[in-house]
Amino acid sequence: MSAPDAFDLAVIGGGPAGASAAIEAGRAGLRVVLLDEGRSAGGQVYRAPVSGTGASSGQPDGAVGDRLRADLAASTVDCRFDHRIWLVERGFRVHGLGPDGPATVEAPRLVIAVGAQERHRPVPGWTLPGVIGLAGATNLIKSQKILPGRRVVVAGSGPLLLLVAASILKAGGELAAVIDANGRMDWLRHAPQLMARPDLVGRGAKWLAAILRAGVPLLSRHALRRIVGDDHVEGVVAGPVTGDWDPSASGEFQIACDAVCFGYGLAPATETTRLLGVKHEYVPDMGGWRAVTLPDGSTSVAGLYVCGDGAGVLGAAAAALQGRVTGLAAARDSGHANAADAVERLLPQAARAGRFGMAMTGLALPRDGLLSAMTPETIICRCEGLRRADIDSAIAAGSQTLNGLKSATRCGMGPCGGRVCEDTAAALIAQHTGLSREAIGQSTSRPPLRPVPLGQLAGAFNYLDLPMPEPAPQ
Amino acid sequence: MPKGLRIDETLASRRSFHFSFEGREIPAYEGESVATALLAAGITKLRCSPGDGGPRGLFCAMGVCQECVVSVAGQAVEACRLLAAPGLDVKVQP
Amino acid sequence: MSGHDDSTSYDLAVIGGGIMGSAAAIQAAEGGMQTVLIEKSELGSGASGVNAGTLSLQIKRVRLMPYAIRGHALWEHAGDRVGFRRTGGLTLAFTEPEAERLTTTMAMKKEAGAPIVMKSPAEVAALEPGLNKQVVLASYCAEDGYANSSLTGVYYRGLLAGAGVRVHERLAVDGIARSNGAFILITAAGPIRAKRILIACGGWMKDVAAMLGVDLPIRVRINTVAVTERCPPVVGSVIGHATGLLTLKQKTNGTILIGGGWQGRGTPKDGRGEVVAESLLTNLRLAQFAVPALGSSRIARVWTGFEPNVPDFYPLAGALPGVPDAFILGCVRGGYTIGPYIGRLMGDLILGREPEMPLFDPARFAPAKAQAAATH
Numbered sequence: 013m014s015a016p017d018a019f020d021l022a023v024i025g026g027g028p029a030g031a032s033a034a035i036e037a038g039r040a041g042l043r044v045v046l047l048d049e050g051r052s053a054g055g056q057v058y059r060a061p062v063s064g065t066g067a068s069s070g071q072p073d074g075a076v077g078d079r080l081r082a083d084l085a086a087s088t089v090d091c092r093f094d095h096r097i098w099l100v101e102r103g104f105r106v107h108g109l110g111p112d113g114p115a116t117v118e119a120p121r122l123v124i125a126v127g128a129q130e131r132h133r134p135v136p137g138w139t140l141p142g143v144i145g146l147a148g149a150t151n152l153i154k155s156q157k158i159l160p161g162r163r164v165v166v167a168g169s170g171p172l173l174l175l176v177a178a179s180i181l182k183a184g185g186e187l188a189a190v191i192d193a194n195g196r197m198d199w200l201r202h203a204p205q206l207m208a209r210p211d212l213v214g215r216g217a218k219w220l221a222a223i224l225r226a227g228v229p230l231l232s233r234h235a236l237r238r239i240v241g242d243d244h245v246e247g248v249v250a251g252p253v254t255g256d257w258d259p260s261a262s263g264e265f266q267i268a269c270d271a272v273c274f275g276y277g278l279a280p281a282t283e284t285t286r287l288l289g290v291k292h293e294y295v296p297d298m299g300g301w302r303a304v305t306l307p308d309g310s311t312s313v314a315g316l317y318v319c320g321d322g323a324g325v326l327g328a329a330a331a332a333l334q335g336r337v338t339g340l341a342a343a344r345d346s347g348h349a350n351a352a353d354a355v356e357r358l359l360p361q362a363a364r365a366g367r368f369g370m371a372m373t374g375l376a377l378p379r380d381g382l383l384s385a386m387t388p389e390t391i392i393c394r395c396e397g398l399r400r401a402d403i404d405s406a407i408a409a410g411s412q413t414l415n416g417l418k419s420a421t422r423c424g425m426g427p428c429g430g431r432v433c434e435d436t437a438a439a440l441i442a443q444h445t446g447l448s449r450e451a452i453g454q455s456t457s458r459p460p461l462r463p464v465p466l467g468q469l470a471g472a473f474n475y476l477d478l479p480m481p482e483p484a485p486q
Numbered sequence: 487m488p489k490g491l492r493i494d495e496t497l498a499s500r501r502s503f504h505f506s507f508e509g510r511e512i513p514a515y516e517g518e519s520v521a522t523a524l525l526a527a528g529i530t531k532l533r534c535s536p537g538d539g540g541p542r543g544l545f546c547a548m549g550v551c552q553e554c555v556v557s558v559a560g561q562a563v564e565a566c567r568l569l570a571a572p573g574l575d576v577k578v579q580p
Numbered sequence: 581m582s583g584h585d586d587s588t589s590y591d592l593a594v595i596g597g598g599i600m601g602s603a604a605a606i607q608a609a610e611g612g613m614q615t616v617l618i619e620k621s622e623l624g625s626g627a628s629g630v631n632a633g634t635l636s637l638q639i640k641r642v643r644l645m646p647y648a649i650r651g652h653a654l655w656e657h658a659g660d661r662v663g664f665r666r667t668g669g670l671t672l673a674f675t676e677p678e679a680e681r682l683t684t685t686m687a688m689k690k691e692a693g694a695p696i697v698m699k700s701p702a703e704v705a706a707l708e709p710g711l712n713k714q715v716v717l718a719s720y721c722a723e724d725g726y727a728n729s730s731l732t733g734v735y736y737r738g739l740l741a742g743a744g745v746r747v748h749e750r751l752a753v754d755g756i757a758r759s760n761g762a763f764i765l766i767t768a769a770g771p772i773r774a775k776r777i778l779i780a781c782g783g784w785m786k787d788v789a790a791m792l793g794v795d796l797p798i799r800v801r802i803n804t805v806a807v808t809e810r811c812p813p814v815v816g817s818v819i820g821h822a823t824g825l826l827t828l829k830q831k832t833n834g835t836i837l838i839g840g841g842w843q844g845r846g847t848p849k850d851g852r853g854e855v856v857a858e859s860l861l862t863n864l865r866l867a868q869f870a871v872p873a874l875g876s877s878r879i880a881r882v883w884t885g886f887e888p889n890v891p892d893f894y895p896l897a898g899a900l901p902g903v904p905d906a907f908i909l910g911c912v913r914g915g916y917t918i919g920p921y922i923g924r925l926m927g928d929l930i931l932g933r934e935p936e937m938p939l940f941d942p943a944r945f946a947p948a949k950a951q952a953a954a955t956h
Contacts, residue, residue, distance in 0.1 A: 049549065049567075056548060061494075062494075062515075062516075062517030062518060099855060099857055099882075101854060101855075101856065101857060102854060105857065107857050116857070129546075129550055130546060139535070139538075139540055139541075139542060139553075140540075140541065140543075141530035141531045141532070141541055141542065141543030141544070142530050142543065143545065144544055144545055144546070144547055145545060145546050145547065145551075147546070147547075147548065148544070148545065148546045148547030148548055148566075149547070151547045151548055152522070152525075152547055153493070156518060156519060156522040156547075157492060157493050157494035157497075158491050158492050158493060158518075158522050158525060158526060159491040159492075159493055160491075160525075161491070162491070183493040184493065185493070243531050243541045244530055244531065244541075289850070289851070289852075391538060391540070393537075394535070394537075394542070394545075394551065394553060395535075395537060395552065396537040397535050397536075397537020397538025397539070397540070398537065399538075406734075409734065409737070409738075410734075410737050410749075411734070413622060413750075415621075415622065415625060416622045416625070416733065418730075419622075419624065419625070419629055419730040419731070419732075419733055419734070420730075420731070420733070420734045422730075425730075425880075425881065426537070426552070426809070426880070427552035427555075427809045427878070427880050428550060428551050428552045428553075429880075429881070431550050431551070432545075432546070432550070432551050451750075456852060456883070458881045458882060458883050459855050459881075459882050460879055460880075460881075460882065462549065462550075463552065463562070463809060463878040463879065463880050464878060464879050465561055465562070465875075465876065465877070465878050465879075466808065466864055466867075466868060466874050466875060466876075466877050466878065466879050467561075467868065467874070467875030467876055467877075469861060469864055469879065470861065470864050470865045470868050470875065473865050475674065475714075475869050476675070478862055478865055478866060478869075479862060480823055480825055480862075481825070483823045483824045483825065484824060484841065484893065484913070485641065485893050536810045536833075536834065552809075559876075560876040561876045562809070562876075562877075562878050580812050
């Protein structure tokens with residue numbers, strides 16, 4: 013392995029948080045490297061469209077993303093896109109796989125800004141082609157410039173529901189229905205915190221108005237019971253939910269469609285921070301398990317900072333501000349004393365944006381009644397094809413932590429690394445045992461952070477040059 | 487070619503080409519992922535799950551879930567992250 | 581099964597719910613002792629549950645061969661419950677010096693009772709066409725195979741319940757006191773009393789022995805294991821390397837497990853070990869060299885496990901020096917294969933029976949003072 017490139021600060025993730033952190037730290041005088049698996053900065057929320065010039069035509073989000081990309085391009089930050097990070101060693105050594113093969117960078121300080129991932133609650137049929145996540149749908153529509161289907165059902169909870177539905181309508185697509193587990197009262201209950209950002213509330217109201225104007229059925233306090241189809245989605249069966257979001261308690265009806273966008277909010281992506289031994293806590297209103305951070309992004313591991321949705325799902329506006337604070341804090345801690353004042357100045361703004369995000373995240377949080385839509389045959393772990401009955405029987409036989417369940421059943425051992433199934437598996441353990449999420453725990457994070465081709469990691473080598481230690485005694 | 491599910495107003499100005507999926511010629515525009523071009527061509531089932539045998543396709547659309555993996559030159563690749571390119575020979579995973 | 585206010589006075593408390601602690605606890609309970617087992621995490625969550633699962637007589641030390649053969653038979657008996665498969669195993673040499681080493685070591689192991697035969701490159705190619713054709717010599721043992729180590733916890737949870745062992749999972753022993761000749765284990769769930777204790781907690785043994793004032797020269801290796809996602813069949817036998825620095829097998833689900841004792845970093849006190857890229861990459865290169873088709877597979881997961889050892893790399897199995905009624909079991913090289921058997925022997929020793937095979941007295945590492953105390 014050749015000597016890794018050395019920097020003052022490495023930033024993983026080029027979304028609003030990571031890019032802002034990198035820009036601020038660079039301005040303060042640090043040598044910064046930013047790594048992201050995307051082909052440009054912006055993250056999921058401000059992902060650049062594939063088309064033509066790269067300019068994001070007319071969308072408010074697009075303009076913010078374009079500005080972020082322009083600021084980054086004008087900065088001193090060494091940007092390495094299309095780099096998939098597969099391992100981070102303490103100290104810190106960041107190992108990526110880029111377009112030219114393995115690439116390692118080294119820095120005494122590290123900002124992790126890897127964002128969030130979608131949270132799911134399975135229903136029968138959710139593995140059918142044509143079912144995609146809500147966050148995935150925004151990526152398809154905004155960046156890939158394609159509709160998920162000809163006639164789409166949008167279902168689940170939280171602000172992404174309205175965003176996806178409104179984007180489909182705006183693009184000229186057909187919406188069969190919007191199915192929201194929350195009722196109007198649930199939205200209203202969060203109004204006080206939402207008013208921290210009237211501009212963002214205004215956007216949400218515009219989305220809602222567009223949906224109503226188009227005459228699309230907006231089914232509040234409803235949820236999917238199952239998705240039907242053979243080799244592809246042909247429709248959904250939905251029903252009204254109880255206060256606990258149990259959709260199986262009363263009547264049901266079918267809606268024909270060829271695509272379903274489905275999700276229950278976002279959860280912080282914690283695999284990298286878990287790998288590095290950062291202390292985590294379970295905070296439902298911030299999306300579940302999160303790295304414990306101080307307001308300046310610092311964590312229980314010296315030199316390691318976390319910002320953006322990965323430290324708690326508070327949305328893009330909060331992420332950008334948090335990113336700036338964190339980049340400045342890293343500069344301050346590297347001895348650039350002038351950055352300290354700027355940190356203090358930005359903190360209140362970041363906190364205000366955070367309150368809005370927390371209300372949105374709380375609104376999306378799935379309730380336990382959704383577990384009753386999962387029949388014994390419903391697949392929970394998509395990678396391994398494990399059904400609810402498999403999970404239930406392992407829990408009954410004594411597997412009461414995520415690690416225990418993983419060993420017993422292989423739930424979470426597939427190529428997704430448990431990112432899709434673990435929250436549901438934990439909810440099932442909690443339902444069976446009454447244990448807290450803290451007692452059930454998270455699974456131990458294992459590298460690679462994403463599956464990586466062995467041959468690309470190994471690269472070209474000469475057998476006789478492999479450094480072989482002296483074998484143990486026979 | 488027909489616009490179908492594609493929603494880019496500037497489509498006409500983008501370079502188009504074909505790649506192959508299981509021997510079938512798939513039209514694509516520059517910048518599109520393999521998953522996007524397949525979706526536009528009406529192909530959503532990308533594999534059968536090795537765990538339960540059921541059909542699978544694009545799901546998370548951001549390189550996390552690994553449900554859309556296809557095979558290129560014997561190598562597993564996520565169709566949602568793989569840029570479509572002229573002449574690319576994409577197969578269903580063995 | 582775990583609970584609070586355990587006021588029973590036990591005949592035996594076992595600290596550590598891996599293979600050896602569980603097997604010893606079961607043997608003691610079946611011999612009539614009222615037994616409790618305390619595991620700080622979950623059963624089989626340490627090395628017992630994260631090792632590569634290789635059941636190979638070819639990689640066992642000569643002196644441990646009789647134990648390995650008996651341990652192997654116990655895993656075979658466990659069968660599907662632990663994913664046991666006898667696939668046969670090939671150990672490969674790619675250079676003349678490696679072939680010489682292989683010839684010498686395998687002759688000794690054959691002498692010790694392992695049914696090992698040597699194979700020519702042509703025979704190897706016929707048996708396993710997916711291997712690198714640069715093999716110059718290989719050894720083969722038809723007994724070799726593997727089991728699924730991640731099922732260790734589930735397997736022993738059932739056996740422990742059947743034997744009537746009281747099990748406390750997710751409960752750490754914070755200290756050990758003595759009172760009226762009994763041991764008092766201090767835990768968050770309250771004190772647990774027992775007449776005898778067995779320390780069998782793998783990488784954490786040194787710290788627990790220290791609670792009783794015993795300092796043993798235990799060090800810990802941090803072994804790395806990697807697994808690919810499911811692949812089409814490429815190799816049927818368990819594959820090893822003349823240096824012992826590679827183990828490789830394809831499971832029935834298509835995943836390929838790669839080990840060989842490549843070192844990560846970290847200490848048991850920190851919790852988990854850390855994967856070291858350079859070490860892992862050499863392991864993967866060696867694997868890819870042996871099985872070229874691996875190059876197009878994807879690595880799905882890499883992890884580490886703590887394997888304790890003492891300077892002579894033989895087991896610690898017997899009375900804890902200087903502490904009457906305390907026992908220790910661990911540091912068995914090849915502990916996954918040998919564990920179920922040596923655990924039974926340990927149970928017999930604690931029951932006051934003569935074990936059918938000799939154990940490995942830890943007094944060999946004790947300072948003279950402790951040895952003197954032990955003989956009184």
